[in-house]
Amino acid sequence: MSDETKDAAAKRARLERAARLMGDLLPETTRDESPEGWSERGGTSRDDELRRDVPPHHGSD
Template sequence: MTTPPEQDRPETAAERRARLARVFGDVLPETTQDERDPGVRRDDDSDPGDEWLRSQVPPHHGG
């Protein structure tokens, strides 16, 4: 029995990320919030639920 060519060499990091994204979906961002500039928002970061939650914070909680 022969092995497929993909198994002859180690998997690269990009191939591993692509394989995991195919299996589990791409649910995690590339960077976390603490790694980004606080004033910069990216389109893929926006979540309507987060926006709603922020609007519900009382003023005395620093909202």
């Protein structure tokens, strides 16, 4: 690999990192455009925790 090619690759990597840090890169698809449903998304939210912790006498809904 020539020095010119290495320099170009390093510059491209720096620019991409800077754009990512500054929020200039957007995902190809957003979560709203994905085929998975709201309940299928990864991670747990505070709402999910509260729904799991409902006492039995409060019912499921």
